[in-house]
Amino acid sequence: xxxxxxxxxxxxxxxxxxxxxxxxxxxxxxxxxxxxxxxxxxxxxxxxxxxxxxxxxxxxxxxxxxxxxxxxxxxxxxxxxxxxxxxxxxxxxxxxxxxxxxxxxxxxxxxxxxxxxxxxxxxxxxxxxxxxxxxxxxxxxxxxxxxxxxxxxxxxxxxxxxxxxxxxxxxxxxxxxxxxxxxxxxxxxxxxxxxxxxxxxxxxxxxxxxxxxxxxxxxxxxxxxxxxxxxxxxxxxxxxxxxxxxxxxxxxxxxxxxxxxxxxxxxxxxxxxxxxxxxxxxxxxxxxxxxxxxxxxxxxxxxxxxxxxxxxxxxxxxxxxxxxxxxxxxxxxxxxxxxxxxxxxxxxxxxxxxxxxxxxxxxxxxxxxxxxxxxxxxxxxxxxxxxxxxxxxxxxxxxxxxxxxxxxxxxxxxxxxxxxxxxxxxxxxxxxxxxxxxxxxxxxxxxxxxxxxxxxxxxxxxxxxxxxxxxxxxxxxxxxxxxxxxxxxxxxxxxxxxxxxxxxxxxxxxxxxxxxxxxxxxxxxxxxxxxxxxxxxxxxxxxxxxxxxxxxxxxxxxxxxxxxxxxxxxxxxxxxxxxxxxxxxxxxxxxxxxxxxxxxxxxxxxxxxxxxxxxxxxxxxxxxxxxxxxxxxxxxxxxxxxxxxxxxxxx
Amino acid sequence: xxxxxxxxxxxxxxxxxxxxxxxxxxxxxxxxxxxxxxxxxxxxxxxxxxxxxxxxxxxxxxxxxxxxxxxxxxxxxxxxxxxxxxxxxxxxxxxxxxxxxxxxxxxxxxxxxxxxxxxxxxxxxxxxxxxxxxxxxxxxxxxxxxxxxxxxxxxxxxxxxxxxxxxxxxxxxxxxxxxxxxxxxxxxxxxxxxxxxxxxxxxxxxxxxxxxxxxxxxxxxxxxxxxxxxxxxxxxxxxxxxxxxxxxxxxx
Numbered sequence: 028x029x030x031x032x033x034x035x036x037x038x039x040x041x042x043x044x045x046x047x048x049x050x051x052x053x054x055x056x057x058x059x060x061x062x063x064x065x066x067x068x069x070x071x072x073x074x075x076x077x078x079x080x081x082x083x084x085x086x087x088x089x090x091x092x093x094x095x096x097x098x099x100x101x102x103x104x105x106x107x108x109x110x111x112x113x114x115x116x117x118x119x120x121x122x123x124x125x126x127x128x129x130x131x132x133x134x135x136x137x138x139x140x141x142x143x144x145x146x147x148x149x150x151x152x153x154x155x156x157x158x159x160x161x162x163x164x165x166x167x168x169x170x171x172x173x174x175x176x177x178x179x180x181x182x183x184x185x186x187x188x189x190x191x192x193x194x195x196x197x198x199x200x201x202x203x204x205x206x207x208x209x210x211x212x213x214x215x216x217x218x219x220x221x222x223x224x225x226x227x228x229x230x231x232x233x234x235x236x237x238x239x240x241x242x243x244x245x246x247x248x249x250x251x252x253x254x255x256x257x258x259x260x261x262x263x264x265x266x267x268x269x270x271x272x273x274x275x276x277x278x279x280x281x282x283x284x285x286x287x288x289x290x291x292x293x294x295x296x297x298x299x300x301x302x303x304x305x306x307x308x309x310x311x312x313x314x315x316x317x318x319x320x321x322x323x324x325x326x327x328x329x330x331x332x333x334x335x336x337x338x339x340x341x342x343x344x345x346x347x348x349x350x351x352x353x354x355x356x357x358x359x360x361x362x363x364x365x366x367x368x369x370x371x372x373x374x375x376x377x378x379x380x381x382x383x384x385x386x387x388x389x390x391x392x393x394x395x396x397x398x399x400x401x402x403x404x405x406x407x408x409x410x411x412x413x414x415x416x417x418x419x420x421x422x423x424x425x426x427x428x429x430x431x432x433x434x435x436x437x438x439x440x441x442x443x444x445x446x447x448x449x450x451x452x453x454x455x456x457x458x459x460x461x462x463x464x465x466x467x468x469x470x471x472x473x474x475x476x477x478x479x480x481x482x483x484x485x486x487x488x489x490x491x492x493x494x495x496x497x498x499x500x501x502x503x504x505x506x507x508x509x510x511x512x513x514x515x516x517x518x519x520x521x522x523x524x525x526x527x528x529x530x531x532x533x534x535x536x537x538x539x540x541x542x543x544x545x546x547x548x549x550x551x552x553x554x555x556x557x558x559x560x561x562x563x564x565x566x567x568x569x570x571x572x573x574x575x576x577x578x579x580x581x582x583x584x585x586x587x588x589x590x591x592x593x594x595x596x597x598x599x600x601x602x603x604x605x606x607x608x609x610x611x612x613x614x615x616x617x618x619x620x621x622x623x624x625x626x627x628x629x630x631x632x633x634x635x636x637x638x639x640x641x642x643x644x645x646x647x648x649x650x651x652x653x654x655x656x657x658x659x660x661x662x663x664x665x666x667x668x669x670x671x672x673x674x675x676x677x678x
Numbered sequence: 679x680x681x682x683x684x685x686x687x688x689x690x691x692x693x694x695x696x697x698x699x700x701x702x703x704x705x706x707x708x709x710x711x712x713x714x715x716x717x718x719x720x721x722x723x724x725x726x727x728x729x730x731x732x733x734x735x736x737x738x739x740x741x742x743x744x745x746x747x748x749x750x751x752x753x754x755x756x757x758x759x760x761x762x763x764x765x766x767x768x769x770x771x772x773x774x775x776x777x778x779x780x781x782x783x784x785x786x787x788x789x790x791x792x793x794x795x796x797x798x799x800x801x802x803x804x805x806x807x808x809x810x811x812x813x814x815x816x817x818x819x820x821x822x823x824x825x826x827x828x829x830x831x832x833x834x835x836x837x838x839x840x841x842x843x844x845x846x847x848x849x850x851x852x853x854x855x856x857x858x859x860x861x862x863x864x865x866x867x868x869x870x871x872x873x874x875x876x877x878x879x880x881x882x883x884x885x886x887x888x889x890x891x892x893x894x895x896x897x898x899x900x901x902x903x904x905x906x907x908x909x910x911x912x913x914x915x916x917x918x919x920x921x922x923x924x925x926x927x928x929x930x
Binding site (some may be wrong): 035037038039040042044045047048054081126 | 765768769770772773774776777791792794795804807808811825828829832833840841843844847848864865868888891892896909913917918919921922923924925926927928929930
């Protein structure tokens with residue numbers, strides 16, 4: 028209900044006195060509303076700026092933050108005021124809504140910020156008053172469109188990486204739609220573009236009269252007739268390429284029906300069809316006329332360039348979106364042409380040897396005059412004809428000048444939108460890279476902390492304290508939280524590089540990796556698997572031949588067995604060794620979704636057994652001094668793991 | 679653009695019919711003045727000096743309307759005249775002024791305000807009667823004093839005061855007695871506020887029957903009209919009415 032209603036309610040209730048004497052039944056008792064304390068002034072402190080208002084004002088809208096008891100959450104008893112840590116400029120508008128009942132939209136503020144403020148104070152955007160509603164809606168729609176464009180551009184630009192098992196068809200389609208995704212697609216793109224150009228130029232050159240080598244001036248032929256075979260060959264080649272391209276696109280299209288109906292495919296068909304029709308049409312004079320007409324359609328090949336040029340596409344889109352304006356233009360022009368042609372015809376009717384032989388004949392004069400071309404092949408000779416001719420040319424200027432700015436502004440808007448989309452796509456990549464960097468910064472901080480923090484855990488003054496960065500309270504608590512999560516899941520966080528390296532190295536044969544790793548630091552295959560020892564500046568990425576990104580199942584098994592294997596050579600107490608090996612073996616046999624996590628928490632040997640028991644589900648604890656971890660999910664066929672373990676350990 | 683095109687074409691057709699003023703967008707009202715204005719505007723020779731004399735009157739009229747502003751008497755006088763406390767008057771006035779910055783309510787506003795409380799039915803007739811009851815000096819507008827005076831009687835007055843006020847409301851021509859026709863008008867207006875969807879469904883003769891029963895109860899001497907004395911006497915004897923008087927206890 029509107030604000031005013033609350034004010035007038037007492038009056039409406041008082042007016043019920045008119046019903047009292049007429050009531051045939053006793054009227055219900057009045058509700059026992061607690062006695063109002065009278066009005067009081069509330070102070071609302073928004074980021075330092077104090078707003079004071081009557082309580083009644085705020086009570087007008089009980090379903091908002093300020094009108095309900097929700098504002099008590101913001102009450103500061105010490106100062107006796109309601110404190111909101113929000114934008115005071117925006118609050119002005121919100122408070123004015125309570126006062127006047129109309130919500131105005133600030134013109135110089137960002138519309139999204141305004142929306143957020145409204146959401147905070149519990150006002151629905153529909154409350155925006157009529158005076159500002161249109162502008163609010165327009166700006167909001169513009170914003171939403173822009174954001175949607177961004178999303179679209181992001182998705183459609185490079186597109187999500189195709190899954191590795193995408194079919195040939197999908198990959199082909201993607202190559203066609205986004206030529207810059209692969210070199211082959213790009214080459215194809217340019218080749219087709221080149222052949223379109225060649226075809227169009229050939230069509231044009233065909234008609235130029237060229238002198239024969241014997242310089243016979245009497246027989247000037249167009250080049251097409253002079254070198255028919257050459258042009259025919261060129262035409263055939265182009266058409267073959269176009270046909271091939273069309274068929275490939277047809278094959279690759281995800282929805283063939285939709286592809287068949289799309290504009291570009293129609294243009295393709297129209298471009299190549301005349302050739303085939305020409306092949307099958309017999310060369311007699313009856314149909315040669317029609318055949319010649321068909322050749323005209325070859326010029327449509329130039330429209331194939333619209334796949335290559337964005338500007339052309341924008342132009343086409345503009346024309347489509349301005350269809351109503353163009354229609355209006357056409358309609359008004361037609362009207363004017365008919366009117367003026369009629370007038371001119373009758374004005375010039377009396378003259379002898381006049382060009383204005385009929386009204387349709389006068390159409391040509393009218394069109395030429397209205398568009399201010401003025402060829403001069405038809406001119407009025409009577410005075411009346413001249414007067415009306417001048418009126419015709421003046422009105423032509425007006426009629427054409429009216430819808431044109433609309434079309435122009437549409438085109439400019441769409442063009443700029445496109446420019447913006449492209450620009451944003453380019454900026455997006457940089458933005459994302461920077462964001463990723465920032466994110467990895469925090470992760471690195473945590474990993475770093477783990478290193479240093481783990482050193483602290485060791486208790487003894489190892490002198491590594493100098494590595495420890497001073498961390499803010501927030502960081503400390505955050506790291507503690509992450510640590511708790513690690514402990515809960517018995518996995519550790521690692522970084523992308525390590526993880527991908529771990530994946531990469533897994534695909535190799537077990538032997539080579541094992542031997543190499545054994546020869547390396549006492550880390551053993553742990554470094555192979557994880558190679559994420561944060562203390563090392565360089566990762567021990569073992570480069571092996573034929574490492575592929577895809578991880579085969581067999582290699583995963585090997586990795587896990589290696590994991591089990593790894594702990595044995597590590598120097599540990601016997602009990603812990605047995606326990607760990609046993610655990611890892613159990614683990615291997617256990618679940619399908621096996622996560623091999625090798626957690627070596629550097630602790631003094633005395634604590635090792637405890638740690639190992641605690642963290643056994645994830646794997647054993649390792650030797651002291653090294654923190655190596657890997658986080659990896661894999662699905663294993665664990666059925667025949669045990670024998671392999673044995674086998675490898677025998678090596 | 680497309681949507682606008684349709685509307686504009688419609689308005690253009692109306693322009694051609696001549697039933698729609700192109701410049702101001704209103705139906706041609708004071709045609710002579712407007713025509714002269716427009717003609718003068720077209721002619722390049724008649725500069726701006728010719729126009730003010732023509733348009734001055736209309737501008738003044740508009741200016742006058744917007745500056746009409748009624749201020750109530752002082753707070754002390756209102757306190758004497760009504761039975762409200764100072765604070766209550768302040769609260770009432772603040773609400774009133776917020777809704778009607780000009781200080782007066784005219785009939786249209788009044789009807790609009792009252793209709794917000796009865797969305798199902800048509801409360802305009804009853805609102806008119808109320809307006810006439812509040813507008814004690816019959817000048818076509820209800821000022822704050824009228825408003826507060828009426829409220830004071832209804833909410834803080836004695837039972838007799840209230841009954842008097844109600845009688846004043848029913849007596850449409852203010853001649854001191856209520857006829858059956860007046861009562862029927864009032865009754866119909868009240869039933870109109872109910873709207874169409876009621877249970878049990880409203881019948882055509884319901885107001886008339888109600889009026890009959892009212893007159894049966896109130897009209898002592900059966901002369902077809904109810905005078906103020908009959909009215910007050912009958913109401914005081916009616917228990918229902920007396921019991922319902924506590925309706926106004928907590929309104930303000």
